[in-house]
Amino acid sequence: MTATLQRESRSRTRVWSVFALPGIGWLIGFFLISVYAVMAVAFGSADPFLKTAIPAWNPLEWDFTTMSDVLDEVFTGYLRKVFVRTFAFVGLALVGCIAIGYPVAYYAARKAGRRKGLLLAALVLPFWISYLMRMLAWTNLLQPDGLVNQFIGWFGLPDDRTWLDGEWHTVVIGLIYGYVPFFILPLYSTLERIDGRFIEAGRDLGASSFQTFLRVTLPLSVPGLMAASVVTILPMFGDYYTNSYLTSGSPKTEMVGNQVEYYLRIVGQPQRGASLVLVLMAMLFVLMVYYMVTTIRQQKAADR
């Protein structure tokens, strides 16, 4: 009897695992093969006249000269500045996303009541307008005689600030603005799922509402925070258009994405562009591993 049940459940597991196939197919097609293609380009060559990539599909033919040049520049040369700047911009933007996104997600998930639907709709609303349109709108708002300067002028602050000629904070603000909705949504879903009885228990046991938040809600929302951070910082690391639009191409705010764009799209040195992509990926991979290890650990703790 038990044996039959076990066999049945095993075959059922097999049926369910079929559901993973599209995902696995997607992963192989659009991740593994793509990454391999990037490697083949990075370690390949380029057509001398048309400057198009000639990928080296056979790993035995891989040529690592460009990659070693790039690595030299990243660790000791001019690219170090670009990588440090990129990490700083993304780090600051992440802090901004948490500062703005957490309270909003918290309110929407736990306090909004009947207004919840409306609030969620409002959060999705910016996606109805293309990202580039929104960035172009910012360039208008941030002009020397634009609305932003007029607005801060009302508070007696100097209203002749320049925003668009290579200011790092403009880029950070742009990144926060562009990505904060992506941050709020996953966080919202985690916060909403927190069992209210935990919070009640905290309060019953004498904790103040702030203490309850700190010791119950916040720890329980860590998985959501992590997921939201991953979802926002990964695209931010590759972002180049926010920067191009908001600084008129100032050399002071160049990010890694801009260098990749230059080598791949503007001039034909595909090996160099692809090598930069791989270096950035390797760095992000370290962050991803950290994320996965913590999530697995948390899962285990929860199962216990």
Place this chain on the structure above:
Amino acid sequence: MSASRRDFLARSTQLGVLLGAGVPLLQACGGDDKKTSSGKDPIADGLSPEKGPLRIINYADYVNLEVIADFEAEYGVKVEISTIDTDTEATTKLASGAIKADVHHSMAGTSIGNLIAGGLIQPLNRSYIPNFANVISTFNDPWYDPGARYSVPYTFFGTGIGFRTDRIDRALVDEQGWDTIWNATDFKGEVSVLDDEREAFTMAMLRRGVTDINTTDQAIIDQALADVSELIDLVNVKVNIEAYKDIPEGTTTVAQTWSADLIAGAAGYLPEGVSDEVLGFWHPPAGEYVVTNDSMGVLAAAESPVLAHLYLNYLLDNEVAEKNFSWVGYLPAIAKLDADYVIAAGYVPEHLRNCVPTADEISKALFLKPLGAEGDAKYEDAWARFTAGG
């Protein structure tokens, strides 16, 4: 030395032409049965045009859509335009087959040799293009395409300084020349240079009196990099190709830019109530003046090559060229549309007369030539350093 360098480059371009005629280079692109145009001849005389559609590859807003509509009506065909952002993007997409087209509307001079060598464009049959007679004679035998066998010129323009006459004295710009950019410390954040490694570094070289602008001497390039990088702290330089609107709108005061940008700026980008008198242009004297032109060509893989020839001919018609110019703002290389004509017709204000390179200036002009993958890479890598923050 500089003369021999230039000779060498001219010869290497010609070599490219020969290669295009004999050696199929396209296996190198990874494809096996690509449209190899090795030994491709021009199309025969007297063929009737295909039914279309005519597929064009071009930058956005770089042709008057009314002209396109007129062509469609005249020949009873549909025209489809694919837009590209950069010259490299056009080459890459045409080479990979990502874009299929009949007409390349705007080939850079630096690319034409490569497009020929790569077998991407076909030689033209001039019998379909009688309007070639309208072209400024200096373009009959351009450096990038000896004998103009593969291309007809589209637009041309020179590189100089665009500035606001209400903020900076015209006489001062004339006196300082290229130093104006380095001395514009009163206009921090309102100074820009062209987002193009060759153009920007050439400016720095000319400022130091180096006229061999196609040099691949690393020391000269490094000096140019150092000079241009100074601009980051001196004037908080911006790097873009948007002076055509930024100078009229006033967010840029001094810019290294193309002459055509001032013409376009005067025509369409001045805020209400601002006179075109605020726009000024300076360029170096003939002999140090870099003149660039874009060209049109027919792709080797064209499915409507006859129609494509007719389109090239159409754009070289005096009246069509004028109509196109009136909207695009970039001067066509048409002899009739000289400075006197375009000023009298009201397209260009008199005080921007120097935005129209004269025949003399074109014949003495410096040209940015392709330097081969290695030579180009020297400029590109230096540029990546500059845009990274110097």
